Amino acid sequence: MSPEHFTPVPLDKAYRLLNHGPTVLVSARHEGEHNVMAAAWACALDFAPPKVTVVLDKATRTRVLVEGSGLLALQLPTAGQAAMTVALGTDSAMTMPDKLLRHQVALFEAPGFDLPLVEGCAAWLVCKLIPEPHNQQTYDLFIAEVVAAWADERVFRDGHWEFDSAPAELRTLHYVAGGQFFAIGESISVK
Amino acid sequence: MSPEHFTPVPLDKAYRLLNHGPTVLVSARHEGEHNVMAAAWACALDFAPPKVTVVLDKATRTRVLVEGSGLLALQLPTAGQAAMTVALGTDSAMTMPDKLLRHQVALFEAPGFDLPLVEGCAAWLVCKLIPEPHNQQTYDLFIAEVVAAWADERVFRDGHWEFDSAPAELRTLHYVAGGQFFAIGESISVK
Numbered sequence: 105m106s107p108e109h110f111t112p113v114p115l116d117k118a119y120r121l122l123n124h125g126p127t128v129l130v131s132a133r134h135e136g137e138h139n140v141m142a143a144a145w146a147c148a149l150d151f152a153p154p155k156v157t158v159v160l161d162k163a164t165r166t167r168v169l170v171e172g173s174g175l176l177a178l179q180l181p182t183a184g185q186a187a188m189t190v191a192l193g194t195d196s197a198m199t200m201p202d203k204l205l206r207h208q209v210a211l212f213e214a215p216g217f218d219l220p221l222v223e224g225c226a227a228w229l230v231c232k233l234i235p236e237p238h239n240q241q242t243y244d245l246f247i248a249e250v251v252a253a254w255a256d257e258r259v260f261r262d263g264h265w266e267f268d269s270a271p272a273e274l275r276t277l278h279y280v281a282g283g284q285f286f287a288i289g290e291s292i293s294v295k
Numbered sequence: 296m297s298p299e300h301f302t303p304v305p306l307d308k309a310y311r312l313l314n315h316g317p318t319v320l321v322s323a324r325h326e327g328e329h330n331v332m333a334a335a336w337a338c339a340l341d342f343a344p345p346k347v348t349v350v351l352d353k354a355t356r357t358r359v360l361v362e363g364s365g366l367l368a369l370q371l372p373t374a375g376q377a378a379m380t381v382a383l384g385t386d387s388a389m390t391m392p393d394k395l396l397r398h399q400v401a402l403f404e405a406p407g408f409d410l411p412l413v414e415g416c417a418a419w420l421v422c423k424l425i426p427e428p429h430n431q432q433t434y435d436l437f438i439a440e441v442v443a444a445w446a447d448e449r450v451f452r453d454g455h456w457e458f459d460s461a462p463a464e465l466r467t468l469h470y471v472a473g474g475q476f477f478a479i480g481e482s483i484s485v486k
Contacts, residue, residue: 124469125316147338190485278315289480294381
């Protein structure tokens, strides 16, 4: 069952979920094994069809699962999930096979896909890998097409982020280094 | 002459300038012609040597200059530059050859490079293109190595963003769509 507030985002608005540069959690499943890692280097690449880039280091277990299944989810952790996000970016399933349990990461199934999503995020994008072996091998750079998207309707609805009317702990996280993030801040509109 | 507060950033800290997902201004010069455009899709790609990705649409004049010279600058506009950033992302030198004059974009020379930088930004990264014709042609995706970096010492010093102690108009901008940005917000540190 999907969590409360989990609401579809039209694909033509999906780029707006990543446009402001949030840190993401990457989840993947292959042959019954799943994992989740944090990644600061994810970015929109195209509008229609929506595409994304994400950097997945060769040392990560999640990368192996993405390469195996061709499917991944990018999801936007919230200010309230900062500690979990650091933990998922620091500990590897390579050396800590039970890292998701240890860090109490609650998962649910992506509707229509064999892919686990992380509860409590601000938004979720299911992506199909566009294989580019040279980029993957040389730069750890993965390109994928967004095939489904959802957001927590309290922070993103009708194609717009609405952080001002939502609790502060639902703001997206923007990682710097050494366990330090910024939450996204005030809206500025140019007329 | 470089502007006040323009301070070198060591290359091993340069990724921190982009890590939190700011919108950038891209500048380039080739055969005496220069231009500046806005780009929301720029991202760190590697730590050492620092590399970046940036998406440059085929309709832009700046892309032609980058392809000609192999050199580009990414610079981080501030909250106070929101209107200029929208203007530089909306108007093209293809149809408005005097767009930099019209939008009162003040430039200075990058020390040691034949490249104009935009005054008043929060940080500047000079990058050398790593030619990847397939990425450029298929995805409008450019990869470059950061070869020099500077920041306004009021907001970034000793390798750290220090927005809390600086004026609000110096915060970085994070574009969504339709002239709407978020400024970067509160710092969150996980111990």
